[in-house]
Amino acid sequence: MSKLIEIRWHGRGGQGAKTASLLLADAAFNTGKYIQGFPEYGPERMGAPITAYNRISDEPITIHSNIYEPDFVVVVDDTLLEAVDVTAGLKEDGAIVVNSTKTPDEIRGSLKGYKGKVCTIDARKISEETLGKYFPNTPMLAAIVKVSGIMDEQAFLDDMVESFKHKFAKKPEVIDGNMEALRRSLNEVNGL
Amino acid sequence: MAYNLKEAMKKPNRLASGHRMCAGCGAPVAVNAILRGLKPEDHAVIGSATGCLEVSTFIYPYTAWRDSFVHSAFENAGATVAGAEACYKAMKRKGKLPEDEHTKFIAFGGDGGTYDIGLQSLSGAMERGHDMVYVCYDNGAYMNTGIQRSSATPRFADTTTSPSGKVVPGKQQKRKDLTEVMAGHHLPYVAQTAPYGNFSDITTKAEKAIYTEGACFMNVLAPCPRGWGYPTENLMELCKLAVDTCYWPLYEIIDGRYVVNYKPKNKVPVAEWLKLQKRFAHLFKPGNEWMIEELQKEVDEKWERLLELEAITNKAE
Amino acid sequence: MSENKCNINAKSTWKELTPGGTIYDAANSEGFHTGDWRSKKPVFHADKCKQCGLCLPVCPDSAILMDESGNRGDFNFDFCKGCGVCAKVCPFGAISME
């Protein structure tokens, strides 16, 4: 990858879409990339739709606007499909990945005629089975790594185990579950 | 050490001669009395709000302050001195200042800079507990700008923005009780005082305030011959009557415990104090007796309340 | 009495003024005499003075001279503005305003 990749995240306040975008930036940074991670700023309120952005590149990034024509879109909560035009500006040769129990074909109907690749992942199921609770961030992070191909999957997993060791230094018992969630998510993206 | 006037007067005047306060002004008398509370060997950083005191004691290139002095603006003496105190703590901690040297921090403000425009800055500095003393020299109006009413101005007083007119007879509101406001900050030491008698009350309280760790507050009556309208030589008489009428009680609040330092055996009627001042002249016109009665009532009620507070806060546990 | 050591006066050029107007010479106001503000002059009658000291703290201008043992002497007319507060507080009539 040499060109600039732009990613837009849609979530709801409190679900961690912003955190997920920062985690992706971290992972890409740790594999040597230039990165940007920033939310669409405003008073963040629980439940309100929020947007976050990533730019990832092998070259220094100078552009500082929001992202209007993303290469990829991540939707952390499929109830947003009703409320938000999630594919606005999304490049046709890009892809959208939605956290949903539905199939990509079922989702495509809600996407206002988007013709590019549609992927889904059941982040709830993976999260609950591996972490015992619903944390959509971890599966969605792996899903966008898979869908976008922005970094080598093994390098991503190697980096994440290090960052989980750091993040969960006081409760190492959750590291395995998180790593399992990542591995399963890399394999359970539908519509590739 | 017990207060001794002549011993106290041997200390250097830390507000030096050559300042340009009015002849007979109460403020420099109060300031020097406060500063005699400092141990001679201690250095002080003194701040002042913009006001008579500041513009008359540091007119470039002359300073009347024997200690370090800082003035920034009208409403920020509290925060400015708090900043200097914070710096002292940091520099001490970093070993940038000699260990055996002690610096004390004192802010002065008139009632304008303290009761009104500077109240927020004062409240913040006190609440944060900087090791400093804030001294309000209260002359009951904005004297520096030409005697405009302040929230410290007594009810009915004639000022240039509360003139005694044909319809409205002077200031209509009671004065704010700032000493009580400061008591609500739960400070280790709060005192109300005035230059009085042999100055034991004011200087002893200053010493307590300066050497009590934490944020302390003093409210000092400082008569103004121009603003109050009296011949300059009457300064001490006006202080004495303010105390003897219980208009300006001498008291202190030590860790929440009230101590009334002086209880006159015979409270002098407040009219005796009022009649010496031109700002109250209209109260003595026929038909205006009610105003004097109202002021007397206000003074009496506040005095009784103060005595009650003393009783309540000194109850045996 | 300290002099105005930095020698700054109304004719000083910008190069001669201290930056920011900071003065490094504490209490140099003692070089600025306010005695000419006086319209009435206090007169000290040493014979009537009992050395009670009550006049000392009431002087707004610290213009009453004092010896090492704390006894008052005459006025410092370099600074006395003639307010008369001292005369009024003296219990013994040892100060008169003339």
Next chain:
Amino acid sequence: MSIRERLSGNEAVANAMRQINPDVVAAFPITPSTEVPQYFSTFVNNGSVDTEFVPVESEHSAMSACVGAAAAGGRVMTATSANGLSLMWEILYIASSLRLPIVMSCVNRAVSGPLNIHNDHSDSMGARDSGWIQLYCETNQEAYDNILMANRIAEHLNVQLPVMVCYDGFITSHSIENIELEEDDKVKAFVGEYNPEHYLLNKKEPIAVGPLDLQPYLFEHKFQQAEAMRAAKDVILEVSEEFAKMTGRKYGLFEEYKMEDAEVAIVVLNSTAGTAKHTIDELREKGVKAGLIKPRVFRPFPVTEIAQALKNVKAVAMLDKCDSTNGAAGPLYTEVTSALYTEGITGVKTVNYVYGIGGRDVKSDDIEKVFTDLQEIVSTGKVENPFRYLGLKD
């Protein structure tokens, strides 16, 4: 070796402050600068600095406490934005006129009203004549670097003026980006100890600060201040050169991007300059000789240098993220055109765009439109309306 990191602008600045370890930090929270005192108070409470942190009750008191602390002899820092800077207004002038070397990060945000928390430059531009040195930053890297240099500049004996380091709210303050950090010990050595000549806490020499300064003196004191501001230019360059030796990162009074042969250029501050570089790269591929000047030092304003840098272009657009509401142009336009005229450069067509007000996003397309307009100005030789708006819905 610099340390490769990724931080937000506010994190970077707070880290620079940790490395500087000032004596006093007094600050009051206001979006989007709030994180700076937040991160910093964590450093204080975890013992990684021995600064006295004063959590004041307002920005007015923040600047007042900074004045008290700086006069006392300390190295003093703070941070604010927008209305916080407005509330400091009175004391900004006092800080500079008392010649106190306070360093502030000003995280640029629209000044109310109506209330808006997003980025523009109305806050620091309003304070442009308050006697503070102003450094503007495109990225978190520049914010970090300028903060590291700011104390040295402010404290220099020829200067003794406060410094405001301005970077864009949210766009720079809250975005995570790559950054090169310097090691703590290197920063410590670079910044050095602050030993003021005269200070309140010096018992051996009590001083008086903040006089009533009447007619015989104030003019001369203000001239001294103006001289110090003029002297700051060389000091900024000296400090920047030393910084470059340590880090390899070079800073001047302004950055020139592809100006060597530029025919059309824009002058713009802060993060938009990055977007403009992206646009210029694209335009250059299409053969447009586009260039950029990004002022770093806005106060003192580099009159001669900026005029000389623009003398060979045919048309230049000044982009202002602040409307002076003077019925004409924004402050950057006024400064640059004044510089051109002063230097006798009259052949350059000039145009102003007020843009990005209240966080209105600036896209590469918007910048491209400016260059298209500039090319039209060059081809027609006329500027129809020099006072324009970019991104306004009309």
